[in-house]
Amino acid sequence: MASPEIPAMPKAMERVKAAIVGASGYTGQELVRRLLLHPQVELTAATSRQEEGRSLADVFPRFRAVPGAELKFILPDPDAIAATGARFAFLALPHGVAAEIGRALLERGLRVIDLSADFRIHDSAVYEEFYDHAHPAPDLLAEAIYGLPEVRPEEIKAARLIASPGCYPTSILLPLLPLLRENLIDPATVVANSMSGVSGAGRKADLSLLFCECNESARAYGVPKHRHLSEIEQELSLAAGQPVVISFIPHLIPVNAGIATTTTAKLGAGVDRAQIGEALEKAYAGMPFVRLLGEGQPADTKRVTGTNFIDIGWVHDPRTDRVILMSAEDNLGKGAGGQAIQSFNLMAGLCQTAGLQSV
Structure with missing residues (x-):
């Protein structure tokens, strides 16, 4: 199946709109921290069933007074996420759950960086062997790029769907x-x-x-x-x-x-x-x-x-x-959220280190 055309990259000073699906866990918190401080990102959606209606600052008090932390959690509804204008979505969800919403977001024109295991394995039989259930979206496996930026930078740049590696x-x-x-x-x-x-x-x-x-x-x-x-x-x-x-x-x-x-x-x-x-x-x-x-x-x-x-x-x-x-x-950094943002930077045509420079 042919992939839809990749949207044009943003102009020089335009902030890229992004969503985090499953933003209330430890990896989600790391993504929130990095993206709120990312100079070229506007965080438009953060989802959590448990925290719906609460702000990022309420759930994670460390972000109080950080611009953007007033954003409220919403339910993980693909239409609602797409309606925020997000062009990219980070999925910080358990395996077996990420694939369904990942597919829905791809169908709505978003580019997806999945931090679960759902798209990392090329062979659906191997996935089933290790994760004890049938793969939820085997037709997407051939498209997913295993997102090690040091190994596949050019493939990552052109991808719609990134399988971000495990820690x-x-x-x-x-x-x-x-x-x-x-x-x-x-x-x-x-x-x-x-x-x-x-x-x-x-x-x-x-x-x-x-x-x-x-x-x-x-x-x-x-x-x-x-x-x-x-x-x-x-x-x-x-x-x-x-x-x-x-x-x-x-x-x-x-x-x-x-x-x-x-x-x-x-x-x-x-x-x-x-x-x-x-x-x-x-x-x-x-x-x-x-x-x-x-x-x-x-x-x-x-x-x-x-x-x-x-x-x-x-x-x-x-x-x-x-x-x-x-x-x-x-x-939570190079093993999860940071590496996912590194791939995002490549996909969005940004400097690979944007939002990730810290010691």
Whole structure:
């Protein structure tokens, strides 16, 4: 099915109208924060069934006195959202829910950046295997662009529908993709261990996420087949040019936000460790949100929380001939809302860093 013509980009000083569907969760709050402060965006709609009629400032008091925070939450009705003049919509909704409203907004001429898992997986059978229900909009999968701005900037610019990557996948994919593309590591030996702050589980009432359950505690979960494996292995396989299956062990740690990931793999035959640093530099030199720390430098979540940066360091272990990749990001920033805005900036013809410059 042919895609509708992409609307013309805005003129120089025109503010781009955007909506957030599902704006009351942690990721929604990050989108609200960034878009209210974005110099070239007008936030015209924010939806929440629970908070309908309340203003952004009432629900999130930190935004009091911020211009635009008087905007009131509305129900997630596609016609009402389109009536606000929004040209772009960010979907911060659970998987299985986002696809229906995403389709409706596309039909009304909006361009959609979906932060759920609904459009990340190319194969509807794989989606069903990992998410335990049939895909709600399989006909849209071929159109959706997996939105890693450092990997597919030109495709993102032209897209109607962006599948914004998950937080864990971003922290694993960006260090690994250049090495797989250049055949520097053995794909069969990849093991990724990640630690995430509690906000990654979403803003919901859950006994296991209460302060007394999480504080002074660390635990693995979602093993051995966390849902994010589906998109991780998909993208690694595309980079390697062959099926890639990895071990992925996520952990919950007692911090609000941040992801630290350590990924290991054996070097390929005849590969010198210096080629690791060279491949990363080649892939990400000049990329505004990838900070390469170099050999022997671990990444630290404290340096990236509240930002859209991902820090990447690495080291070679000569005893095992394994490369150890270390990355850190904010799960709500580069792992969610910030990365979605980075893709939006590309789609809207804006500077990629607009609204995202913070340290």
